[in-house]
Amino acid sequence: MTYGMLIDLSKCMGCRGCQVACKQWNDLPGEETSLGTDFTNPQKRSAYTWTTIDFLTAEVNGRTVATFTKSGCMHCLEPACESVCIAGAIKRQENGAVTIDHDKCIGCRYCQLGCPFGVPKYEYDKPVPRMQKCTLCYDRISEGLEPACAATCPSGAILFGEREELLALAKQRIAEGNGRYVDHVYGEHEAGGTAVMYISSVPLDLTTLNTGVTTESVPGFTWKAMRQLPALVGGAAVLSLGLMAYSNRRARLEAEQKGGGEA
Amino acid sequence: MSTMNATPKPTKLLRMEWWRWRMTPGKGLLLALFAAAAVVAVIRLFLGLGATTGLNDSMPWGLWKIFDVVVVVPLGATGFVMAFIRYFTPGGERYEYLNRRAVIWAAIMYLSMGVRLAFDIGIPWRIINPIVFGGNLHSPLFEIAWCVALYLIVLFFENISRVAEEQKRPWVKRADHLLHKILPGFVLVGVLLSTMHHSSLGTLFMITGKRMDPLWYHPWLNYVYLLTSIATGMAMMMVLETLTSRYYKLKFETGLLARLAPWVAGILSVVLIWRLGAMAAEGQIHQIFVPRVETALWWGEILLGYVAPIAILFSRARFTQKGLMAGGLLTVLGMIALRLNVGFTALMGALNAQYTPTIPEILFTVGATAGTVVIYTWFVETLPSILGPRKQETERLEAVGD
Numbered sequence: 210m211t212y213g214m215l216i217d218l219s220k221c222m223g224c225r226g227c228q229v230a231c232k233q234w235n236d237l238p239g240e241e242t243s244l245g246t247d248f249t250n251p252q253k254r255s256a257y258t259w260t261t262i263d264f265l266t267a268e269v270n271g272r273t274v275a276t277f278t279k280s281g282c283m284h285c286l287e288p289a290c291e292s293v294c295i296a297g298a299i300k301r302q303e304n305g306a307v308t309i310d311h312d313k314c315i316g317c318r319y320c321q322l323g324c325p326f327g328v329p330k331y332e333y334d335k336p337v338p339r340m341q342k343c344t345l346c347y348d349r350i351s352e353g354l355e356p357a358c359a360a361t362c363p364s365g366a367i368l369f370g371e372r373e374e375l376l377a378l379a380k381q382r383i384a385e386g387n388g389r390y391v392d393h394v395y396g397e398h399e400a401g402g403t404a405v406m407y408i409s410s411v412p413l414d415l416t417t418l419n420t421g422v423t424t425e426s427v428p429g430f431t432w433k434a435m436r437q438l439p440a441l442v443g444g445a446a447v448l449s450l451g452l453m454a455y456s457n458r459r460a461r462l463e464a465e466q467k468g469g470g471e472a
Numbered sequence: 473m474s475t476m477n478a479t480p481k482p483t484k485l486l487r488m489e490w491w492r493w494r495m496t497p498g499k500g501l502l503l504a505l506f507a508a509a510a511v512v513a514v515i516r517l518f519l520g521l522g523a524t525t526g527l528n529d530s531m532p533w534g535l536w537k538i539f540d541v542v543v544v545v546p547l548g549a550t551g552f553v554m555a556f557i558r559y560f561t562p563g564g565e566r567y568e569y570l571n572r573r574a575v576i577w578a579a580i581m582y583l584s585m586g587v588r589l590a591f592d593i594g595i596p597w598r599i600i601n602p603i604v605f606g607g608n609l610h611s612p613l614f615e616i617a618w619c620v621a622l623y624l625i626v627l628f629f630e631n632i633s634r635v636a637e638e639q640k641r642p643w644v645k646r647a648d649h650l651l652h653k654i655l656p657g658f659v660l661v662g663v664l665l666s667t668m669h670h671s672s673l674g675t676l677f678m679i680t681g682k683r684m685d686p687l688w689y690h691p692w693l694n695y696v697y698l699l700t701s702i703a704t705g706m707a708m709m710m711v712l713e714t715l716t717s718r719y720y721k722l723k724f725e726t727g728l729l730a731r732l733a734p735w736v737a738g739i740l741s742v743v744l745i746w747r748l749g750a751m752a753a754e755g756q757i758h759q760i761f762v763p764r765v766e767t768a769l770w771w772g773e774i775l776l777g778y779v780a781p782i783a784i785l786f787s788r789a790r791f792t793q794k795g796l797m798a799g800g801l802l803t804v805l806g807m808i809a810l811r812l813n814v815g816f817t818a819l820m821g822a823l824n825a826q827y828t829p830t831i832p833e834i835l836f837t838v839g840a841t842a843g844t845v846v847i848y849t850w851f852v853e854t855l856p857s858i859l860g861p862r863k864q865e866t867e868r869l870e871a872v873g874d
């Protein structure tokens with residue numbers, strides 16, 4: 210069974226309760242922050258801040274609109290991070306949570322490069338660092354609880370449940386909303402489908418969601434090359450052995466010719 | 473072992489002298505850089521990556537990955553390409569001594585890469601964990617780790633005869649004789665492992681898909697990397713021979729190397745056409761005229777790293793040492809330019825990254841590279857049969873000038 214979250218951005222009021230709850234439950238230290246052009250704070254996610262409310266202010270038709278986007282790991286159905294991890298430290302668990310085993314991770318940081326959403330963050334400031342990201346509160350959901358952010362959200366913007374049900378609910382809300390929502394469930398197909406999905410009443414490019422992301426399954430990008438390795442090796446073996454046989458034969462013929470001439 | 477029942481063998485049977493290496497001012501300078509790199513390595517161990525490098529969450533792979541691994545490995549491609557030529561192609565015996573230089577150079581490059589990578593990964597002492605405890609078969613990086621580890625074993629057997637040739641003990645001779653019989657098997661394994669990991673170094677970057685800058689996006693970047701590695705294997709040999717023959721006053725094998733030149737130029741032509749063709753197929757060929765910094769870098773790479781060496785190595789210039797040196801060097805630089813452009817120019821665009829390597833970071837890369845050159849001279853001077861047939865037992869090799 211795949212659990213997931215449906216984030217209804219139209220219900221988010223930007224209180225950052227989820228951001229605080231995440232820190233609290235996961236025992237993440239506070240960070241020294243500074244203010245940027247909007248109210249996102251800290252301005253970026255890090256190894257110590259796994260989710261943020263991203264504030265975005267924009268002018269639309271002369272009106273100023275402010276949007277809030279909850280950011281974090283999408284818990285892909287086919288995670289790129291898992292597929293590239295050299296150590297097998299990243300696993301998509303049966304319940305849909307994508308987690309990192311710190312005892313296995315060697316710190317190659319390939320997952321950071323592979324994730325199309327830029328999610329995994331590294332403790333670069335530590336001599337013995339860990340790769341960190343949202344775990345979908347794997348520890349909580351294994352015990353039948355909701356993730357800390359979903360449990361906290363006062364406006365019901367973060368719903369936790371089975372992905373299939375949430376997807377149906379998202380579509381139902383869009384259908385019954387009479388145009389209130391943008392007709393797009395973000396995460397249904399993005400990166401080959403994700404367990405965390407979004408619906409929004411403002412156009413998605415007014416949110417901080419990555420609208421340019423591929424809808425293909427990302428692990429396939431490298432797998433298409435990896436799966437050809439047996440053929441490549443076979444071809445190289447045939448070429449090497451064939452050429453060696455030819456060279457040996459030529460050497461033998463040359464030797465015979467020489468021998469024959471002298472006799 | 474054989475001394476158990478017989479009278480102890482006189483030590484003069486061991487002609488090996490372990491310290492034939494001579495210090496010169498030039499080597500001293502390289503060693504100083506090497507020492508500086510070691511200092512950076514120690515600091516990095518205690519303070520971590522953040523304190524010593526420009527790495528950050530927006531740019532997870534910096535100089536120590538893109539240069540010290542992705543560039544250094546193909547610099548060592550001499551090993552599998554020359555061994556292939558020596559053992560599998562008609563008349564390969566003539567390449568025996570070139571191959572000796574090629575495989576020791578490759579061994580040094582691969583070992584150096586392994587050590588450098590250990591300092592790049594977050595937890596250095598876990599470097600062999602994925603191999604010992606198992607990893608993830610879907611990861612191109614895991615595939616590279618295995619291939620490189622196994623290839624190091626192959627390189628050991630390809631080089632150990634140089635040590636054996638320094639000894640007179642009968643059992644060493646017998647073992648060496650036996651090894652020579654099965655060596656083509658090792659060479660074959662080495663070639664297969666190399667086709668795998670040289671291509672996988674390109675596969676690494678394919679995970680970014682079309683986020684990659686269209687100037688360097690290629691649907692089969694893995695084969696582009698493999699082909700340029702093969703070309704580099706021969707081209708690096710031209711560079712290595714130029715330096716080695718000058719430094720040790722050897723004959724420069726113009727004839728043998730000139731025979732390789734058309735192959736280098738041919739492979740580069742294929743790659744160039746394929747890269748342009750792939751861009752055209754993506755409908756991105758107009759990108760080469762869009763005025764951007766990236767476009768200038770692309771043109772620089774293509775003109776100096778492909779067009780120029782193709783022209784030189786196909787022309788009659790290939791029958792001169794200068795022509796081979798220039799063509800070889802440009803090919804190697806073109807290989808490096810491709811790796812750096814994909815790893816930095818294109819990747820930083822794809823990840824929207826901010827990254828500037830720090831001085832210590834650069835010092836580590838430069839110093840480690842300088843170190844490999846010193847180690848090469850150490851092996852060449854300690855095991856003179858790398859350079860040519862041994863005439864006298866105790867001849868001393870003169871390192872002349874810098």
Ligand code: SF4
Pocket residue numbers: 281282283284285288289290291307323324325326327328329342
């Ligand atoms: S969003 Fe990134 S980190 Fe999260 S599961 Fe997908 S690939 Fe992995």
Ligand code: SF4
Pocket residue numbers: 293294295296297298299309313314315316317318319320321340
């Ligand atoms: S940094 Fe760790 S978790 Fe990420 S790919 Fe490397 S070993 Fe796996």
